Amino acid sequence: MVDCVKKMGFEETELRLGLPNANYGKRGFSETVDLKLNLSSAEIGLDSAIDLKENNFNKEKNLLPSSSPTDSVKPPAKAQVVGWPPVRSFRKNVMAVQKRTDSDEAEKGTGGAAFVKVSMDGAPYLRKVDLKMYKTYKELSDALGKMFSSFTIGKCDSQGMMDFMSESKLMDLLNSSDYVPTYEDKDGDWMLVGDVPWEMFVGSCKRLRIMKGTEAKGLAPKAMDKCKTRS
Amino acid sequence: MAYSLIPEEVLEHVFSFLSSDRDRNSVSSVCKSWYEIERWCRRRIFIGNCYSVSAEMVTRRFPEVREVEIKGKPHFADFNLVPEGWGGYVKPWIRVMSGAYPLLEEMKLKRMVVTDECLDLISRSFNNFKVLVLTSCEGFTTHGLASIAANCRNLRELDLRESEVEDLSGHWLSHFPDNCTSLVSLNISCLGSEVSFSALERLVTRCPNLRTLRLNRAVPLDKLPNLLQRAPQLVELGTGACSAEIRSDIFSNLTEAFLACKKLRALSGFWDVVPAYLPAMYPVCSGITSLNLSYAIVQSPDLGKLVSQCINLQRLWVLDYIEDTGLEALSLSCKDLQELRVFPSDPFGAEPNVSLTEKGLVSVSEGCPKLQSVLYFCHQMSNAALITIAKNRPNLIRFRLCIIEPHAPDYLTLGPLDTGFGAIVENCKELRRLSLSGLLTDRVFEYIGTHAKKLEMLSIAFAGDSDLGLHHVLSGCESLRKLEIRDCPFGDKALLANAAKLETMRSLWMSSCSVSFGACKLLGKKLPGLNVEVIDERGHPGSRPESCPVEKLYIYRTVGGQRVDTPDFVWTMEKEEEVLLTE
Numbered sequence: 173m174v175d176c177v178k179k180m181g182f183e184e185t186e187l188r189l190g191l192p193n194a195n196y197g198k199r200g201f202s203e204t205v206d207l208k209l210n211l212s213s214a215e216i217g218l219d220s221a222i223d224l225k226e227n228n229f230n231k232e233k234n235l236l237p238s239s240s241p242t243d244s245v246k247p248p249a250k251a252q253v254v255g256w257p258p259v260r261s262f263r264k265n266v267m268a269v270q271k272r273t274d275s276d277e278a279e280k281g282t283g284g285a286a287f288v289k290v291s292m293d294g295a296p297y298l299r300k301v302d303l304k305m306y307k308t309y310k311e312l313s314d315a316l317g318k319m320f321s322s323f324t325i326g327k328c329d330s331q332g333m334m335d336f337m338s339e340s341k342l343m344d345l346l347n348s349s350d351y352v353p354t355y356e357d358k359d360g361d362w363m364l365v366g367d368v369p370w371e372m373f374v375g376s377c378k379r380l381r382i383m384k385g386t387e388a389k390g391l392a393p394k395a396m397d398k399c400k401t402r403s
Numbered sequence: 404m405a406y407s408l409i410p411e412e413v414l415e416h417v418f419s420f421l422s423s424d425r426d427r428n429s430v431s432s433v434c435k436s437w438y439e440i441e442r443w444c445r446r447r448i449f450i451g452n453c454y455s456v457s458a459e460m461v462t463r464r465f466p467e468v469r470e471v472e473i474k475g476k477p478h479f480a481d482f483n484l485v486p487e488g489w490g491g492y493v494k495p496w497i498r499v500m501s502g503a504y505p506l507l508e509e510m511k512l513k514r515m516v517v518t519d520e521c522l523d524l525i526s527r528s529f530n531n532f533k534v535l536v537l538t539s540c541e542g543f544t545t546h547g548l549a550s551i552a553a554n555c556r557n558l559r560e561l562d563l564r565e566s567e568v569e570d571l572s573g574h575w576l577s578h579f580p581d582n583c584t585s586l587v588s589l590n591i592s593c594l595g596s597e598v599s600f601s602a603l604e605r606l607v608t609r610c611p612n613l614r615t616l617r618l619n620r621a622v623p624l625d626k627l628p629n630l631l632q633r634a635p636q637l638v639e640l641g642t643g644a645c646s647a648e649i650r651s652d653i654f655s656n657l658t659e660a661f662l663a664c665k666k667l668r669a670l671s672g673f674w675d676v677v678p679a680y681l682p683a684m685y686p687v688c689s690g691i692t693s694l695n696l697s698y699a700i701v702q703s704p705d706l707g708k709l710v711s712q713c714i715n716l717q718r719l720w721v722l723d724y725i726e727d728t729g730l731e732a733l734s735l736s737c738k739d740l741q742e743l744r745v746f747p748s749d750p751f752g753a754e755p756n757v758s759l760t761e762k763g764l765v766s767v768s769e770g771c772p773k774l775q776s777v778l779y780f781c782h783q784m785s786n787a788a789l790i791t792i793a794k795n796r797p798n799l800i801r802f803r804l805c806i807i808e809p810h811a812p813d814y815l816t817l818g819p820l821d822t823g824f825g826a827i828v829e830n831c832k833e834l835r836r837l838s839l840s841g842l843l844t845d846r847v848f849e850y851i852g853t854h855a856k857k858l859e860m861l862s863i864a865f866a867g868d869s870d871l872g873l874h875h876v877l878s879g880c881e882s883l884r885k886l887e888i889r890d891c892p893f894g895d896k897a898l899l900a901n902a903a904k905l906e907t908m909r910s911l912w913m914s915s916c917s918v919s920f921g922a923c924k925l926l927g928k929k930l931p932g933l934n935v936e937v938i939d940e941r942g943h944p945g946s947r948p949e950s951c952p953v954e955k956l957y958i959y960r961t962v963g964g965q966r967v968d969t970p971d972f973v974w975t976m977e978k979e980e981e982v983l984l985t986e
Contacts, residue, residue: 258482258864267700
């Protein structure tokens with residue numbers, strides 16, 4: 173990781189350092205990721221440099237639209253900051269699940285926390301997301317995308333099912349240095365994200381792992397078969 | 404000397420009355436023979452920072468310890484500011500203690516990483532193990548709990564307060580052997596999955612000394628009476644889920660069961676509570692001194708009705724659904740109230756969802772003369788309110804205010820809240836813990852440094868203008884032990900100017916501030932009594948200029964030397980060779 177930083181040049185990193193009152197925590201990680209992977213994402217890297225103050229990464233899932241760089245110096249009310257307000261994860265988890273079951277009778281709760289760990293190959297640490305905060309794969313994808321900037325996921329159709337455009341696109345995806353989201357289900361199997369209806373996914377997902385495309389080849393056939401039967 | 408005429412046994416007997424560590428430490432410093440006698444009879448050890456000393460050093464000096472309490476990660480780990488993998492592993496302690504303290508009876512751990520292997524080792528190493536309390540710990544699963552249940556023959560307390568447990572199955576509870584009758588306290592409220600109810604029922608039935616039972620959400624309301632009937636001697640109860648179809652038989656069973664619990668003093672749980680069932684608890688309310696409704700999504704008026712029945716209430720934890728009106732009612736009915744915590748029901752909502760403002764806290768400060776401990780989340784505050792609170796309650800010991808929006812000004816004057824907090828520290832002379840929030844300049848730190856002479860723990864976020872602020876705190880707060888700071892414009896100057904102060908404190912945490920790597924290196928070199936940890940996920944700080952601020956900084960005093968378990972994003976600054984103390 174250190175080598176990568178050196179290769180990409182200090183200049184890019186230096187743009188992002190040394191600003192008072194900026195949130196260094198998780199944003200720092202995204203820079204590392206950008207630098208590492210990131211061949212075509214120079215723009216993403218620069219964008220996150222600009223979004224320095226506003227693009228606050230966090231483990232909470234109420235991602236509200238981040239404000240523009242011209243906003244006032246103090247953190248805008250809607251932007252979220254890591255660890256603020258200072259409410260313990262345990263409490264957040266419990267409240268999130270209770271409120272969901274409270275407000276939506278039809279929703280079947282899994283009875284436990286909706287937070288699952290998200291790991292990304294090459295990342296120095298894990299994150300957590302609350303799956304119950306989303307209604308579709310696209311929402312999850314957007315959120316994860318913000319967390320791990322060069323993350324890619326295929327297009328979703330209106331039912332929220334994954335619908336890879338074509339075999340060649342999927343192969344591009346898997347062959348490229350891009351990343352592929354996978355998850356461990358209740359049986360302990362690693363599956364490609366997007367195959368099953370969203371609710372079923374939320375109910376069975378125990379943890380998420382964003383794998384390097386090249387390593388996800390073993391999972392491809394399932395998705396590919398599905399593609400073929402659907403088209 | 405007259406001392407030499409007093410036999411050792413007598414001295415030891417006298418020392419056995421000393422429970423406070425401070426007293427025991429003083430006694431140890433009197434002379435060599437007192438040091439020796441004391442160290443052999445110290446039974447309880449409290450280690451506020453697991454990296455401040457090594458397990459070997461502790462067991463070498465105190466060979467006959469029976470109770471150990473250890474804390475790991477810094478407090479801000481509760482809010483995800485400490486990256487996963489930072490440390491706080493209890494394993495090395497357990498390994499050493501398993502050999503050195505075969506008679507160990509109690510272990511209390513807070514914010515530590517505990518694995519199933521650790522739990523298994525505990526269960527097998529200490530024949531007389533009685534008490535295990537894991538507060539905000541993580542790293543273990545229900546398999547580890549099964550080892551504890553199965554092997555600890557004399558287990559009295561198993562308390563998993565808010566720990567993160569990987570819930571693999573509820574069967575662990577069935578591992579308590581049939582001849583286990585010693586349980587006094589069981590707290591499984593943090594567990595998600597269902598435990599076998601019949602096993603739980605049998606366990607409760609055969610433990611006649613059970614005083615504390617905190618169930619998890621999976622225990623349904625209609626089953627609660629079964630448990631209460633078998634344990635009418637309960638003093639503390641945490642309910643399971645409080646929701647059920649509204650049926651009169653459930654209600655009457657519940658009421659009857661509660662009626663029989665004449666000793667009940669503390670209630671908690673209330674997950675998914677259906678307000679219609681709350682009146683079943685009214686019979687016990689007048690005896691209740693501690694009420695934790697902080698997970699109860701119940702609003703006024705049901706909330707108010709329950710609380711106002713608890714006329715002997717001393718401690719209330721509640722969500723902001725209580726609103727100003729509920730707090731006013733509280734202030735009129737609960738005159739014995741000592742501790743109030745109001746948590747946010749919707750901490751990330753853009754707009755306040757309930758009518759809870761500074762007024763609620765002001766009413767309680769007016770009406771509750773014994774109020775000494777406050778934790779309050781709200782959306783607006785004013786200097787006037789803080790000044791009123793300070794004047795009403797000079798007996799405050801803990802005051803933690805969280806105004807949800809960072810930099811929120813006095814909503815009346817739109818100015819900083821310096822004078823309000825200033826009034827708190829000036830009037831509340833016994834204040835030991837303070838958490839600040841809202842718009843604050845260096846001035847508030849001047850007040851704190853001038854007046855807060857008994858302050859031991861201070862939490863600062865999004866406050867101050869310059870190093871002067873930090874300087875006021877470090878130079879003025881004589882009793883300061885723990886300082887935690889995030890997102891403040893504090894840099895090198897104040898730290899370096901007050902470096903010696905750091906050796907008188909347990910720890911300092913600074914994240915998203917402006918302390919440079921160069922300053923960290925300097926502190927590390929010059930202060931051999933400290934570990935200066937730079938926590939930075941951007942890679943080695945040496946790959947950036949020395950003037951670059953570090954992401955996070957954790958400085959703590961230690962006699963244990965450098966950590967040996969640092970992950971790759973933590974660097975302990977090197978100490979100067981000639982000043983290194985050898986053990």
